[in-house]
Amino acid sequence: MILTTKKLITPNIMKKTFQINHNVSNTISGISIDSRIVQSGEIFFCIKGAVNDGHEFAQDALGKGAEYIVSEKNLDIPQDKLIKVENVQNxxxxxxxxxxxxxxxxxxxxxGTAGKTSTKEQMISAFSDQNIIATPASYNTIYGLALTICNLTSDPEYLILELGINNPHEMDILSSIASPHYSIITTIGPGHIGNFENIDHIAQEKSYLLKYTQRHAFFPLICEKYCPRNLQFTITDSNSSLNSDSQVQNSKIFSINHDIHKQNAVPILLIAEQENIQNAHNNISNYKPSKGRNNILKLSKNSKRTLENNDVFTIIDGSFNSNPTSLNASIAQLQSYPNRKIAVLGEMGELGEYTAQYHNVDFGVDILILLGEKWTSKTGIILQNYKQICDYLDKIIRKDDIILLKGSNSTDIKLVVKYLEEQYKA
Incomplete structure (x- = not known):
């Protein structure tokens, strides 16, 4: 469906937001918080970051065509371009x-702790016949949500927003802005637990989303006690009756090979039924995970690099991110294969006092390779850099192997994936 382009940051919106009395430009094209990529007609917000202060780059933004500068300070710029506020983020x-x-x-x-982006991508597939816009990439922070909504060029039929938190109180802000009609909490686990009291605290914080949900919510059992009484909801734990719903069981979703993606698809299909979207079941069966999110790659050890020979092995590329919840789901996916199983794991971040606990692992796989000094294991091989892992894999990989590569984005697991792709790509 073709989207009709229109400007959503109107003069009335500007006057309401900034209490401006004078005439306001009617050619505002969007917003930016990065002076390096600001576009002509955008509003530049001078955000104070941990390293840089946006106020120092106001002149650069104007030079690239910014229509207005939102600042907490008096700046040496044309005053008709300056919008001074008490707090830029607010x-x-x-x-x-x-x-x-x-x-x-x-x-x-x-x-959710894990599966946010893959669920969003599955929903994009399911709703592909509709007029939809979704959060780009992983723009799931407060700034990411602002960039998504303020840079809309149309009012779509469906707007799919991914929301992520690293600290308490962030979900309350995100949810109050999003004010969704439907909400999905994929999982609750110890991701970023170093910034929270415990897993129940994470569930409580994530559940602020339910407070602002208008129609129907889907969430794990641990969130039930935080659900408002007036909200329709469905518990999506794997042992709930939801997953045995006949319409869902009989759908083409079960042509998807990975249980974690099947589980995430259930609320998507039920929302599609609520919205009377006819082709969602067929569309979602075409979903394939994006790179680094447990996408499947077939590689070959044969010097001719063809998949027609008998030297093919498979990698599950989970190198974009990792936390204890997504790691366990990925290990379960690996264990579902009958072949020899190799897990190559990078360290996980923001676990605080729980770091040692969640890095003490012994999974039921044939070969366990661990990258980094945080790990402890009775059965695993601990190596200190990605080159050692690449050298070791070169020696042991054989045909039909299934290799999971999983790690936080800050680790070098992605470099191991890159090496294998370049060395063994068919």
């Missing part, structure tokens, strides 16, 4: 909220 949140409130789109919000 002003950005308010602008985002005002634009969201003007949208007619049905909004679907997705959060």
């Amino acid at each position: 002003a950005l949140i308010q602008l985002t909220q005002n634009i969201r409130n003007n949208l007619k789109a049905t909004v679907i919000a997705i959060t």
Whole structure:
């Protein structure tokens, strides 16, 4: 479906957000928080980061065509370009909220310790016949949500928003902005647990999404006690009756090979039924995970590099991110294969006092290779750099092997994936 382009940051929205009395440009094209990529007609917000202060780059933004500069300081720029506020982040949140409130789109919000992005991508597949816009990449922070909504060029039929948190109170802000009609909490686990009290605290924080959900929510059992009484909800634990629903069981979703993606698809299909979307079951069967999110690669040890020979092995590329919840799901996926199983794991971040606990592992796989000094294991081989792992894999890989490569994005597991692709690509 073709989207009709229109500007959503109108003069009325600007006046409401910034209490401006004078005439406002009607050619505002969006927003930016990065002076290096600001586009002509955008509003540049001077965000103070951990390293850089956006106020120092206001002149650069103007030079690239920024229409306005939102600042907490008096700046030496043309005053008709300056919008001075007490708090730049709060002003950005308010602008985002005002634009969201003007949208007619049905909004679907997705959060969880693991599976947020893959669930979003599955929903894009399921709703592909509809007029949809979704959060780009992993723009799931407060700034990412603002960039997604404020840079919309149309009011779609469906807006799919991915929401992620690293700290307490962030979900309350994200959810109040998103104000979704439907919400999905994929999983609750110890991701970023170093910033929270315990797993129940994570569940409580994630469940702020339910407070702002307008129609129907899907979430694990641990979140039930935080669900508002007036909200329709469905518990999506693997042992719940939801997963045995006949319509879902009989759908083409079960042509997808990976249990974690089947589980994530269940609420998507039920939302599609609520919205009377006819082709969702067929569309979602075409879903394939994006790179680094447990996508499957077939490689060959044969010097001719063809898949027609008998030297093919498989890698599961989970190198984009890792936490204890997504790691366990990936190990379960690996264990579902009958072949020899090799797990290559990088360290996980933001686990705080639980770091040692979640890095003490012995999974039921044939060969366990661990990268980094955080790991302890009775059965695993611990190596200190990715080159050692590449050398070791070169020696042991044989045909029909299934190799899981999983690690936080800050680790070098992605470099191991790159090496294998270049060395053994068919």
